[in-house]
Amino acid sequence: MRALVLNCTLKPSPEPSNTEALARVVTDELAANGVQIEFVRVVDHNVKPGVETDLGDGDGWPAIHEKVLNSEILIVATPTWVGTASSVAFGVLERMDAMLSETDDDGRPVAYNRVAGVVVTGNEDGAKNAIAAVSSGLIEIGYTVPGQSWTYWHLGPGAGPDYLDEEKGHDWSAKVGRQAAANLLGVARALAATPLTS
Known part of the structure; x- marks a missing residue:
């Protein structure tokens, strides 16, 4: 089984990513259960705005789209900006919208x-x-989003230090992240054994 993490940080590589650091808690648990893991930092690719799978020359999304289709588990990892997911995360959902008109062999x-x-x-x-915003988009596209298939970290209210700069709250986020991994893997295995039909 394969899992893909789309890291929707605004920071290009090689800048440290708080979002990737927390996502690795989830993927470490998945990897410990035999899942192959791949990370894509979306801002390192020329992902054009739009709602089609391929927007022509120079578009970085088609290669990412192929990785999405090669994965049974998808994790969208995002920082918060102005109280919601990053613009990169919403851009990913916009490009994934094209998947609504794509069908498998059945x-x-x-x-x-x-x-x-x-x-x-x-x-x-x-x-x-x-x-809530990202999960809703993923459900609309056709993904199954299990209960408690998320984790988060922040030190609100108000601005504060970043995840990599502060240990407070890590234990809770890690515990919830490991449970998210278990729920994702459990449902992925169930769907592999008994697929949904159209």
Whole structure:
């Protein structure tokens, strides 16, 4: 089984990413259970705005789209900005919208029988709003989003230090992250054994 993390930080590589650091708590648990993990930092690619899979020359999304389709588990990891997910995360959902018209060999939407979860970090509140917004988009595209398939970290209210700069709250976020991994894997295995039909 394969899991893909789309890290929707605004920071290009090689800058440290708080969001990736927390996402690795989830993926470490998945990897410990035999799942192959891949990370993509979306801002390192030329992902054009739009709602099609391929927007032509220079578009970085088609290669990412292929990785999405090669993964049974998708994790959208995002920082919070102005109380919700990053613009990069919403751009990813916009590009994934094209998947609604793509079907598998059995005529089902390509997102069917795949699971998705969300990881959020931020130095102020907005995490649950970001989780709700991203999860809603993923459900509309066709993903199964298990219960408690997310984790987050912040030190709100008000601005504060970043995840990598502060240990407070890490234990809770890690515990919830490991549970999210278990729920994602459990539902992914169930769908593999008994797929949804169109």
